[in-house]
Amino acid sequence: MNAFKNYLTSNRTKRTLELNTFKLNMFKKEDKLMFIFHTYLPYLALSIAVTVWVARTLHKNGRTFLIDAFHGNDALADSVNHLLVVGFYLINFGWIVAALRTYQEVNTGRVLMELLSDKIGTVLIVLGIMHFLNIFIFSRMRRRALDRRPDAPPPIPPSGYLHPQVQPR
Amino acid sequence: MTRLNVYYDTRCGLCTSIVRWLAGQRQLLPVLCLPKSEGVDDLVVTADTGEMWRGDSAWLMVIWALDEFRDLSYKLGKPSLLPFARQAFATLSDNRGLLSQWLGLKTDEDIAARLRNVPVQECAL
Numbered sequence: 001m002n003a004f005k006n007y008l009t010s011n012r013t014k015r016t017l018e019l020n021t022f023k024l025n026m027f028k029k030e031d032k033l034m035f036i037f038h039t040y041l042p043y044l045a046l047s048i049a050v051t052v053w054v055a056r057t058l059h060k061n062g063r064t065f066l067i068d069a070f071h072g073n074d075a076l077a078d079s080v081n082h083l084l085v086v087g088f089y090l091i092n093f094g095w096i097v098a099a100l101r102t103y104q105e106v107n108t109g110r111v112l113m114e115l116l117s118d119k120i121g122t123v124l125i126v127l128g129i130m131h132f133l134n135i136f137i138f139s140r141m142r143r144r145a146l147d148r149r150p151d152a153p154p155p156i157p158p159s160g161y162l163h164p165q166v167q168p169r
Numbered sequence: 170m171t172r173l174n175v176y177y178d179t180r181c182g183l184c185t186s187i188v189r190w191l192a193g194q195r196q197l198l199p200v201l202c203l204p205k206s207e208g209v210d211d212l213v214v215t216a217d218t219g220e221m222w223r224g225d226s227a228w229l230m231v232i233w234a235l236d237e238f239r240d241l242s243y244k245l246g247k248p249s250l251l252p253f254a255r256q257a258f259a260t261l262s263d264n265r266g267l268l269s270q271w272l273g274l275k276t277d278e279d280i281a282a283r284l285r286n287v288p289v290q291e292c293a294l
Binding site: 143144147148150152154155156158159160161162163 | 170197198215216219220221222223224226227229230233236239240242243245246251
């Protein structure tokens, strides 16, 4: 090897075997694993925790909207609420695990933090969108129900009256 | 308000077809369709509370009575879409004779007259 001016040195502290042409980081595998581990785990833990929290919020507070939308029919409201929450969990957990993978080389604390914040940020934004979508669905169902009450007002005022109006007391 | 009366033009094929279609729709309050008086040229809708709507307002009331179109009736009643709705109804209403001809829509009278002219064979028995 010395014919090509390559030499091998061993570095005890850094635990590496270095060839001057390139660094053979044989013993650094655990460190790399540590970093990526410290990215994936907090990402999953935080994302799942926030998703569960938002889902429970929607489940609890959405129930009131739905009971109103279904004219007091508790069973139906609970059923639709549960279905919506299942869909919410599916979409969000699906997005969280699908977006987990990164091709970024995580070697330093800085990269770890940046990657973590990037991933968690996207998850929170998607959760926020889903949250507002759910609220929109709830309020639309309630609006439909309110518009169909027997005492719902006509869309436009009348052009006239057939006989003198009796003012209700 | 528990019921609506609609006074329509029985000599118009388009109106008659719409009345027939209305009968098959889910109504949130009962809609009774009656022939209009001679002197009136507008669609007229009255409620049992004594209120009355004419022309395009009447048309909005008719779709308001239907379950499927109630949301649409509220949207069209808002100031942003009302002029468009009025225009659409005015166009349909003014050209109803022509439209009936083009689409081949028959009034009850036409159908009755047609049926009277159908030769009926005497029963052999």
